[in-house]
Amino acid sequence: MNALSNRIKSIPESATLAMAAKAREMKEKGVEVISLSLGEPDFKTPKHIKEGAIEAINSGNYFAYPPVNGYPDLRKAISEKFDRDNGLKYGPDQIVVSNGAKQSIANVFMAILNPGDEVIVLTPYWVSYSAMILLAEGKPVFVRGTIENDFKATAAQVQAAITEKTKAIIFSSPCNPTGSVFTRDDLVDFAEVLKNREDITIISDEIYELINFGDKHESIGTIDGMIDRTVTVNGFSKGFAMTGWRVGYIGAPQWIAKAANKMQGQYTSGNCSIAQRAALAALNGSMEPTKEMAKAYEHRRELVYKLLKEIPGFEVNMPQGAFYFFPNVSHYIGKSYGEIKINTVNDLCMFLLEDAHVSLVTGEAFGDPECLRLSYAASDEDLKKAIAQMTVSLAKLS
Ligand code: PMP
Numbered sequence: 362m363n364a365l366s367n368r369i370k371s372i373p374e375s376a377t378l379a380m381a382a383k384a385r386e387m388k389e390k391g392v393e394v395i396s397l398s399l400g401e402p403d404f405k406t407p408k409h410i411k412e413g414a415i416e417a418i419n420s421g422n423y424f425a426y427p428p429v430n431g432y433p434d435l436r437k438a439i440s441e442k443f444d445r446d447n448g449l450k451y452g453p454d455q456i457v458v459s460n461g462a463k464q465s466i467a468n469v470f471m472a473i474l475n476p477g478d479e480v481i482v483l484t485p486y487w488v489s490y491s492a493m494i495l496l497a498e499g500k501p502v503f504v505r506g507t508i509e510n511d512f513k514a515t516a517a518q519v520q521a522a523i524t525e526k527t528k529a530i531i532f533s534s535p536c537n538p539t540g541s542v543f544t545r546d547d548l549v550d551f552a553e554v555l556k557n558r559e560d561i562t563i564i565s566d567e568i569y570e571l572i573n574f575g576d577k578h579e580s581i582g583t584i585d586g587m588i589d590r591t592v593t594v595n596g597f598s599k600g601f602a603m604t605g606w607r608v609g610y611i612g613a614p615q616w617i618a619k620a621a622n623k624m625q626g627q628y629t630s631g632n633c634s635i636a637q638r639a640a641l642a643a644l645n646g647s648m649e650p651t652k653e654m655a656k657a658y659e660h661r662r663e664l665v666y667k668l669l670k671e672i673p674g675f676e677v678n679m680p681q682g683a684f685y686f687f688p689n690v691s692h693y694i695g696k697s698y699g700e701i702k703i704n705t706v707n708d709l710c711m712f713l714l715e716d717a718h719v720s721l722v723t724g725e726a727f728g729d730p731e732c733l734r735l736s737y738a739a740s741d742e743d744l745k746k747a748i749a750q751m752t753v754s755l756a757k758l759s
């Protein structure tokens with residue numbers, strides 16, 4: 362019997378996590394897979410952050426349920442961070458700490474969407490946005506940027522997609538999966554289009570803020586009139602190499618913060634107490650390790666750009682942030698190797714997993730079926746080896 366709900370049946374499995382699981386399975390069977398599928402720093406959590414957690418455990422003071430929205434001192438530190446680093450004014454009572462930015466975003470959709478409400482999703486988008494919107498019974502409306510424009514959808518496209526049912530707009534900058542970064546001018550253009558629709562909530566996912574190789578990071582919430590309707594999402598996974606600790610947060614208008622608190626009060630009771638103390642140590646401590654990691658990503662970006670450009674049929678743009686490349690690989694669609702036929706980029710990713718032993722993620726999961734995503738959060742040696750193996754496998758296709 363399959364008595365699953367329509368709700369769960371309406372969403373696919375997370376493609377990033379599914380590909381990571383497949384790579385893990387192959388590794389367990391003894392195949393040496395180079396994993397470039399999961400967007401996860403390959404660095405260790407910095408020492409002072411680990412020490413924050415160890416001290417919290419040893420103090421014996423952090424074993425009870427924490428406040429649902431996060432410890433007051435952590436929310437105060439986040440509020441100060443928003444003000445200091447981003448020019449965003451969110452008071453501590455407008456902050457909600459969650460089990461990763463993933464839960465932060467899910468909370469917001471659950472809090473604001475009614476069945477049929479539309480959410481404009483700037484595309485390519487991070488894999489879980491559409492599934493989360495569907496789970497909240499909303500309708501994703503994809504507004505697509507193309508590689509010619511660095512995958513950045515424009516304000517005019519957003520304007521054309523707005524209907525009376527539009528309830529929210531979501532995007533990430535720096536963007537997962539494209540690495541594109543919206544400039545202040547881009548954000549001003551979006552704000553102009555949204556200005557007369559105060560009922561539209563803006564969800565600005567800034568989790569890659571600290572991995573930005575270009576100009577200063579910009580937040581749409583700093584543009585006139587936007588802060589009262591903008592939810593700014595951020596977290597510790599990427600900038601502080603803390604994916605497994607699961608700490609993310611929002612700064613939000615009071616009514617959304619309250620609802621997110623209510624939501625997670627029923628679902629999870631909030632975020633792990635010890636992980637929150639580690640997060641506080643991250644905010645209070647040195648940013649040097651973060652800067653070092655960002656430097657390493659920038660160096661790898663140059664390396665990978667050069668190598669990917671040499672692969673015939675790969676159309677590659679230069680990402681400005683995050684740690685992904687998102688080449689257009691449509692050149693390979695329709696090609697084959699013996700019995701293996703490449704009908705989709707998904708087929709191509711499976712071929713590269715099995716033949717080149719490199720795991721990647723199909724662009725389809727991010728709203729662009731002509732591209733694939735390669736995470737370069739890996740060592741130089743692995744990156745060089747992976748791309749060499751991919752090149753050999755791709756040359757077999759004709
Ligand atoms: N937003 C984006 C754009 C992401 O790439 C990720 C993946 N880590 C998340 C949110 C969620 O991050 P986490 O739940 O690890 O904080």
Ligand code: GLU
Nearest residue numbers: 375377378398399400537
């Ligand atoms: N956000 C990362 C990625 O896009 C981690 C996986 C996930 O959370 O889905 O690969």
